[in-house]
Amino acid sequence: MLSESLTKAISEQVNAEYYSAYLYQAMSAYAEDASLMGAANWLWVQTREEMAHGIHMYQYILDRGAIPSFDTIQAPPASTSFSSLLDVFEAVLVHEREVTERINKIATLAMKENDHACYHFIMWYVNEQVEEESNARNIIDRLKLVGNNAGQLLTLDSELATRLYVNPFPTDVKLM
Ligand code: FEO
Numbered sequence: 001m002l003s004e005s006l007t008k009a010i011s012e013q014v015n016a017e018y019y020s021a022y023l024y025q026a027m028s029a030y031a032e033d034a035s036l037m038g039a040a041n042w043l044w045v046q047t048r049e050e051m052a053h054g055i056h057m058y059q060y061i062l063d064r065g066a067i068p069s070f071d072t073i074q075a076p077p078a079s080t081s082f083s084s085l086l087d088v089f090e091a092v093l094v095h096e097r098e099v100t101e102r103i104n105k106i107a108t109l110a111m112k113e114n115d116h117a118c119y120h121f122i123m124w125y126v127n128e129q130v131e132e133e134s135n136a137r138n139i140i141d142r143l144k145l146v147g148n149n150a151g152q153l154l155t156l157d158s159e160l161a162t163r164l165y166v167n168p169f170p171t172d173v174k175l176m
Contacts, residue, residue, distance in 0.1 A: 005113070006118055007068070008069065010060065010061055014057045015054075018050070019076070020053075022075070023076040024047040025047045025076070028046075036085060036157045043088075049165070049168060052169060056172060064117070086140065086143040100133065
């Protein structure tokens with residue numbers, strides 16, 4: 001059975017994943033309002049991934065014989081508070097670095113408690129965070145190269161439009 005401390009930590013992370021989904025949805029709304037439909041798509045796919053992460057963690061708690069706890073989900077910044085797509089993706093990177101710290105704390109706790117199953121579970125997220133941060137950094141670098149060139153921005157936007165949502169946990173019935 002999952003310990004009380006790990007149940008609390010992962011329940012809090014479920015909440016944080018739903019907050020991430022909410023944050024990316026607010027960012028997607030900014031992009032759509034700015035007619036950057038590719039970026040809006042990319043951020044929408046991210047929203048769906050974050051929901052999948054939250055549900056996956058929720059199910060893990062139940063699968064380990066514990067019950068998740070629920071709390072208020074924080075409101076994201078207003079979509080109108082973003083000043084540019086670069087501003088959005090810089091906020092994505094700051095956010096994902098915070099998520100990495102949270103995930104690492106859970107991994108450390110699982111290690112301390114010698115919960116090998118939980119450690120294995122959370123390592124998927126440790127690796128996922130490397131990709132999350134790398135994706136954000138890559139888009140930031142490209143947005144900096146684009147600068148104020150509207151044509152290049154639209155080219156980058158077309159690339160972001162090609163991102164498709166793929167269920168990261170295809171065997172999880174709740175996510176089908
Ligand atoms: Fe659920 Fe963006 O990590």
